[in-house]
Each structure stands twice: as structure tokens, then as C-alpha cells.
Amino acid sequence: MTDRPIPPAATSSDVARLAGVSRTTVSYVLNGTGSARISAATRARVREAALRLGYVPHAAARSLRAGRNRMVLMPSPSILVGPLLGEFFLQLHQGLAGLGYSIAGLGGPAPADDTDAARAWAELRPAAVFSLDGTGFSPEGVELLRRSGVGALVTFAPSPVPGVHTVLHDPTEVGTLAADHLLSRGCRRLGVVVPREPGLELFSRPRLQGVYATAAAAGAHAERLDLDYTEESARALAARWHELRLDGVFAYNDEYAMLLMRALQDAGVDVPARTALIGADDLLLGRLLRPRLSTVRLVLPDPHELAALIDLSVRGEAPSRVPEMGLMVVRREST
Amino acid sequence: MTDRPIPPAATSSDVARLAGVSRTTVSYVLNGTGSARISAATRARVREAALRLGYVPHAAARSLRAGRNRMVLMPSPSILVGPLLGEFFLQLHQGLAGLGYSIAGLGGPAPADDTDAARAWAELRPAAVFSLDGTGFSPEGVELLRRSGVGALVTFAPSPVPGVHTVLHDPTEVGTLAADHLLSRGCRRLGVVVPREPGLELFSRPRLQGVYATAAAAGAHAERLDLDYTEESARALAARWHELRLDGVFAYNDEYAMLLMRALQDAGVDVPARTALIGADDLLLGRLLRPRLSTVRLVLPDPHELAALIDLSVRGEAPSRVPEMGLMVVRREST
DNA sequence: TTGAAAGCGCTACCAA
DNA sequence: TTGGTAGCGCTTTCAA
Numbered sequence: 001m002t003d004r005p006i007p008p009a010a011t012s013s014d015v016a017r018l019a020g021v022s023r024t025t026v027s028y029v030l031n032g033t034g035s036a037r038i039s040a041a042t043r044a045r046v047r048e049a050a051l052r053l054g055y056v057p058h059a060a061a062r063s064l065r066a067g068r069n070r071m072v073l074m075p076s077p078s079i080l081v082g083p084l085l086g087e088f089f090l091q092l093h094q095g096l097a098g099l100g101y102s103i104a105g106l107g108g109p110a111p112a113d114d115t116d117a118a119r120a121w122a123e124l125r126p127a128a129v130f131s132l133d134g135t136g137f138s139p140e141g142v143e144l145l146r147r148s149g150v151g152a153l154v155t156f157a158p159s160p161v162p163g164v165h166t167v168l169h170d171p172t173e174v175g176t177l178a179a180d181h182l183l184s185r186g187c188r189r190l191g192v193v194v195p196r197e198p199g200l201e202l203f204s205r206p207r208l209q210g211v212y213a214t215a216a217a218a219g220a221h222a223e224r225l226d227l228d229y230t231e232e233s234a235r236a237l238a239a240r241w242h243e244l245r246l247d248g249v250f251a252y253n254d255e256y257a258m259l260l261m262r263a264l265q266d267a268g269v270d271v272p273a274r275t276a277l278i279g280a281d282d283l284l285l286g287r288l289l290r291p292r293l294s295t296v297r298l299v300l301p302d303p304h305e306l307a308a309l310i311d312l313s314v315r316g317e318a319p320s321r322v323p324e325m326g327l328m329v330v331r332r333e334s335t
Numbered sequence: 336m337t338d339r340p341i342p343p344a345a346t347s348s349d350v351a352r353l354a355g356v357s358r359t360t361v362s363y364v365l366n367g368t369g370s371a372r373i374s375a376a377t378r379a380r381v382r383e384a385a386l387r388l389g390y391v392p393h394a395a396a397r398s399l400r401a402g403r404n405r406m407v408l409m410p411s412p413s414i415l416v417g418p419l420l421g422e423f424f425l426q427l428h429q430g431l432a433g434l435g436y437s438i439a440g441l442g443g444p445a446p447a448d449d450t451d452a453a454r455a456w457a458e459l460r461p462a463a464v465f466s467l468d469g470t471g472f473s474p475e476g477v478e479l480l481r482r483s484g485v486g487a488l489v490t491f492a493p494s495p496v497p498g499v500h501t502v503l504h505d506p507t508e509v510g511t512l513a514a515d516h517l518l519s520r521g522c523r524r525l526g527v528v529v530p531r532e533p534g535l536e537l538f539s540r541p542r543l544q545g546v547y548a549t550a551a552a553a554g555a556h557a558e559r560l561d562l563d564y565t566e567e568s569a570r571a572l573a574a575r576w577h578e579l580r581l582d583g584v585f586a587y588n589d590e591y592a593m594l595l596m597r598a599l600q601d602a603g604v605d606v607p608a609r610t611a612l613i614g615a616d617d618l619l620l621g622r623l624l625r626p627r628l629s630t631v632r633l634v635l636p637d638p639h640e641l642a643a644l645i646d647l648s649v650r651g652e653a654p655s656r657v658p659e660m661g662l663m664v665v666r667r668e669s670t
Numbered sequence: 671t672t673g674a675a676a677g678c679g680c681t682a683c684c685a686a
Numbered sequence: 687t688t689g690g691t692a693g694c695g696c697t698t699t700c701a702a
Contacts, residue, residue, distance in 0.1 A: 004387055008484070009460075009484045011696085012697095021672075028698095035700085037671060038672080042672085056458055057695085057696075059459050060395035061395075061697090062696055063401055063678090064396050064679065064695080065678050065698085070437055071438070071459075072431055072438045072439070072440075073439055073440060074424075074438060080417075080420060081417075084633070085415060088635045091638035092642055095641070096407055098642070099642060100405055101405045101462060101645075103406070104406060104407070104408055104409065105410060105465075123394040123397075126439075130440075147344055147391075148344045148391050183464060199412070255619070262623040281419075283621045284566075285620060298419070303427035307429075308428070311436075346678095346679060347680065348679080357689045357690075358681090359689055359690080359691095368681080368682080372687055374687065374688095377688085392679085396679035397679040399678095401680085402694065413694090460671080
């Protein structure tokens with residue numbers, strides 16, 4: 001890190017002075033607002049001056065004056081970046097938060113401080129907030145954000161969240177599809193692998209519920225199998241396999257499915273003959289397992305459609321429809 | 336989405352009016368600045384009014400006035416969130432960018448618009464920018480950000496980036512360690528699996544170089560094996576295995592290693608007897624393979640130390656030292 | 671074709 | 687203990 005003293009940031013006044021024009025003119029030229037009315041020579045002088053000074057407009061001042069903002073906030077749960085980096089970011093956030101900083105980007109806050117999160121975002125007066133896992137969108141959070149003039153709130157959720165554009169995705173349905181599939185393969189005693197990792201409960205619980213409901217409706221048995229993301233835990237589970245007498249298992253996702261499959265095979269349990277196994281998320285690794293892993297695949301909505309929706313909503317128009325998330329069972333060899 | 340009209344955001348003037356005090360007093364109370372000098376009764380009235388109005392301070396106005404900001408920007412490459420979501424976010428970004436929005440959060444811009452990215456961040460006048468993969472930290476970008484008053488720039492890189500707090504991590508070293516390990520296991524003809532995915536080149540190329548250099552120094556052979564993240568590609572590679580006559584392979588990471596191991600085993604190539612195989616990143620899945628996968632493990636720096644460093648740097652003090660990233664070979668059964 | 675000036679919401683200096 | 691007020695950097699209306 002060089003410690004050469006840094007010149008203070010150039011303002012539009014500095015640019016104006018160097019170019020020998022008024023701030024008005026600078027603004028017109030740089031924003032192309034009244035450009036047609038400014039002579040080419042002046043335009044060139046202003047541009048040159050801006051470049052020379054390394055001028056960068058001050059977003060805060062601009063949005064303060066404009067009364068609005070073109071920033072879209074996309075906070076994200078640390079689970080999305082995997083356990084190693086996720087943990088790192090989470091702790092980094094905590095450290096910075098403790099020092100009084102707010103963070104825009106990876107590894108969002110714990111779901112605990114829900115309306116705190118909303119408040120932090122509201123302070124930034126963004127045009128939109130896209131909270132993947134719904135953090136910050138409690139009723140109070142939504143109220144707060146809307147009253148702060150945030151134009152569009154978007155999330156993924158099983159049922160419409162009031163005041164929020166909800167991309168419908170019912171995690172229950174993942175469990176339902178998996179259970180339906182297992183039942184159609186003749187299974188009558190189902191197990192559901194549920195991760196013990198705390199952050200995942202939000203996703204795992206509904207998947208479990210889906211299996212329960214479907215099994216109950218078909219008069220089949222279903223039970224929950226808690227699992228740590230470790231070999232030991234999987235081994236312990238596999239050791240109990242005889243007494244469990246399960247003929248079909250839905251694992252939270254393909255990684256947990258792989259974990260269990262390995263343990264079952266090591267314990268001499270044949271998949272799928274003895275126990276059928278299906279995962280979720282359709283990771284490549286599922287195709288590399290032997291037997292190849294059946295899975296429930298998620299189909300994300302069209303990003304461009306979503307972008308257009310956000311824009312529409314920010315501009316105060318009511319979008320006609322919100323895209324949905326799709327699901328499909330991919331049958332391979334493990335079921 | 337309810338379409339109930341939203342009241343305009345409350346300002347500190349609104350709070351002052353409702354509480355029957357001046358804006359000064361509101362500011363003092365809410366920020367605890369001169370709190371000691373404000374009567375408890377007044378404090379309570381102000382707090383009550385703020386709550387009733389759902390008042391949220393306007394970060395832009397505040398940082399404009401204060402001349403500084405407490406925001407840390409952590410843009411992130413979409414690779415980090417996996418291929419499915421990564422692709423989704425990347426396209427969402429593009430869509431929004433096309434509509435004139437700037438995005439803070441997941442799935443940053445392509446490395447192409449490097450100084451564009453820096454300019455976008457500079458406009459926000461954040462206290463710090465932590466760019467994991469160094470995007471935006473070209474010499475021009477750094478200059479731009481520093482001149483815009485950004486207090487701390489942090490990144491991971493193999494050698495100190497001028498003007499940036501660099502958490503030293505030499506990806507070359509990953510290749511070096513892997514190659515050293517393979518050589519120590521008696522391998523003389525090394526292969527290096529390099530992903531064809533474009534975003535990964537930044538990381539894969541140095542790892543390859545590390546192997547080349549180490550092999551050359553030991554008088555051993557090393558060659559590059561391009562691989563798509565698909566089964567077909569791995570199968571095709573395995574089919575050429577006889578002619579390649581390699582006795583040791585370093586795969587870009589554990590996932591690619593798993594991909595190759597599967598293909599090799601399907602082709603009847605014994606690992607490690609015929610060819611030793613080592614991955615990187617120490618993912619759980621490596622421990623689930625048979626044989627268990629050897630790997631090069633990354634040891635991230637202490638997040639709290641990093642947070643403290645950022646704070647120090649923002650406050651204009653020169654931190655004594657920047658934490659480093661560590662590496663270690665984890666030997667299992669595949670080598 | 672260009673400039674002067676008001677004002678966005680907030681904080682902090684100075685006065686009362 | 688509290689209030690008046692200036693000014694952060696920018697855009698935009700109105701006037702020249």
C-alpha cells in the first residue's frame with residue numbers, strides 16, 4: 001500500500017473551473033441532459049477537464065438532489081457461497097458491523113436481525129432490494145422499506161409476501177415431488193435427510209413437510225433423519241439402517257445425498273435395490289455417482305424478465321405478472 | 336404486491352415538528368451526539384416521534400454532510416455462488432445495467448469492464464472496497480478509487496497490488512505444492528486439469544504455471560489437460576489416457592478431480608496405482624470418493640483481523656501487517 | 671448557448 | 687438545554 005498523499009476528490013466545481021465554464025454546463029455535458037444546446041468546443045473542454053481531474057460524480061449528492069437512486073441491493077445469505085467462504089464472510093461482516101460499518105454485498109446478516117437489516121438497507125434509499133431468502137422482509141421490514149421510498153422489493157417465497165414481488169417457489173413442493181417419485185417407485189417407508197446446519201433450516205423444513213404430507217396422503221410412512229455435513233454423522237446413520245427399515249430416502253440436496261450414499265454403500269446397503277435415494281439441485285456430482293443420482297431440479301426464472309419487472313416496479317407501474325420458479329424430477333439410477 | 340399508496344419518507348424535520356423540537360435536537364438525540372445535554376423528557380419525545388413516523392435517516396444526506404461513509408463494498412464474482420445461481424445473477428446484472436441500474440451485491444461485473452466497475456464503486460464513495468478477485472483494481476481503477484476518497488482497498492492476490500491491501504495468496508503456489516507432492520510420490524509425467532470455463536482462467540492459469548515450473552525444475556514432464564465441466568469431456572479425456580502415459584494428475588479443484596476420477600475408473604484406469612490424482616480446496620466430496628481424494632487445502636485469513644485492518648486503513652492509519660492466506664497438502668488415498 | 675441560484679436531508683458550529 | 691444556520695455536491699429552473 002503506497003502512502004503517497006491522496007488529493008481530495010474532484011467536484012463538478014473543480015471541473016467547471018478548469019474548463020472555464022459554470023457547474024451547470026458541466027452537469028449538462030456530463031449527463032447529456034442539455035447537450036444539444038452546448039457547443040461542441042465547450043463539450044470537449046469539459047470532458048477533457050473531467051478526465052484530467054479523474055472526476056467521478058458523487059452518487060450521494062446526485063441521488064439526494066434527484067430524490068431517487070438507481071441502485072439495486074442484492075444482499076445474499078452466506079450459504080450460497082459454500083461453507084468455507086460463507087463462514088469467512090459471515091465473520092468478516094460481524095467484525096465490520098462491530099466497528100460500525102454497513103456492508104453491501106456477500107454474506108448478509110443473520111436472519112435474527114430481520115428488521116435491523118431492513119433499516120440498514122432503507123438508509124441507503126435503493127431503488128430496489130432483491131432479498132433472495134426473504135431476510136429483511138418481515139411485515140415491519142417491508143413497511144419500513146416502502147416508506148423509505150424503495151421502489152421494488154423482490155424475493156423468492158412459497159406464497160405471495162404482502163408488498164413484495166414474490167417469485168413463487170414452494171420448497172414444500174420439492175419434498176412433494178421427491179416423495180411422489182419415491183412412492184411411484186414402490187417405496188412405502190420414506191426417510192428424509194435434514195441437515196443440522198442452522199442456516200439451512202429455512203429450506204429444509206418445508207422440504208420435509210412436503211414429504212410428510214405426501215406420504216400421509218398415500219398412507220405411507222415417513223420419518224426425519226438428522227445429518228451433520230460430516231462423514232461420521234453419515235456413518236452413524238447408516239449403522240442404524242437395519243432397524244430403520246426404510247426403502248426410500250429423499251436427501252436435502254445432492255451433496256447430502258452423496259454423503260449418505262457413500263455411507264450406505266460402505267455399510268453394504270444396496271442403492272437402489274434395498275433403498276432408493278433421491279437428492280435435489282441437480283449438481284454435476286450426482287451424475288458422477290454410481291448409481292447415478294436421481295434428483296429434483298430447480299428451474300430459475302428468466303433473469304431478464306425479472307430485471308424488466310424490477311424496472312417497471314421502480315417506475316411505479318404494476319407489472320402484469322411475476323415469473324415463477326419451476327421444478328422437475330430427473331430420474332437416474334438411484335431410484 | 337399491495338398498491339396502497341405509500342406516504343413519502345419522513346425526514347428529520349418531520350420528526351422535529353411532531354416532537355415539537357428543532358432538527359438539531361433530533362439529530363443530537365438520534366445520534367447520541369450531544370445526548371448528555373438533552374433532557375430525558377425531550378429524548379423520549381423525539382424517540383417516540385421517530386418511531387411513529389417510521390423515520391429512517393437518509394444515508395446519502397448523512398454521508399454528504401459528513402464527507403464520509405461507513406459502507407464497505409464487497410462485490411463478488413459469480414463463480415463463487417456456483418454455476419446455476421451464478422449464471423442467473425450475471426444475467427440479472429446485465430439486464431439491470433442495461434436499464435440504467437447499478438448493483439451492489441452478488442454476481443459482479445465481468446472482468447472486462449474493469450475500470451468501469453471501479454468508477455461505479457467510486458460513485459458510491461464507500462469507506463472501503465473488498466474485491467475478492469481484484470476486479471476493478473487495475474492501476475487506473477485504484478487511482479480512481481483512491482482519488483474518490485475510498486479509504487481502504489482490499490483484495491486477494493499473489494503479490495502486493497500497489498495502493499491495495501493485498502492478502503497474499505499465490506495461486507501458483509497451489510500448483511507448486513501439488514506438483515511437489517506428486518513428485519514425492521514418485522510421479523514423473525504430470526497432467527494438469529484446466530477448466531475450459533472462462534471465469535476460472537484467472538485462477539487456473541497460475542496453478543498450471545506452478546506445476547510447470549516445479550516439474551521443469553525436477554526434470555519431470557508436465558502437460559495441460561483442458562476439461563469442460565461435463566461427463567462427456569471427462570470421458571473423452573480418459574479415452575486418451577493410454578497414449579498420454581501420465582502417472583500423476585493435479586486437477587484444478589476437487590470437483591474437477593472427481594469428474595476425472597470417475598471417468599478414469601470407468602475406463603479401467605486404477606487410481607492411484609496407475610495414476611495418482613490430487614485436487615484442491617478440500618471439499619467434503621473428496622473424502623467421499625474411493626479412493627479418498629488428496630487435496631491442497633486453502634486456509635483463509637482471520638476475518639476479524641481483516642475487519643480490524645480495514646477499519647484502521649479507513650481511519651488513515653497504516654496497518655502493521657496484512658494477514659496471509661495459507662496452503663497445505665492433505666494426503667489421502669488418491670496419491 | 672451559458673450562468674446564477676435554490677434546494678435535496680443531514681450534521682455541527684455557534685449563539686442564546 | 688436547545689435552536690438558527692451554513693454547507694456537503696449535485697441537478698434543474700429560470701434568466702440572461
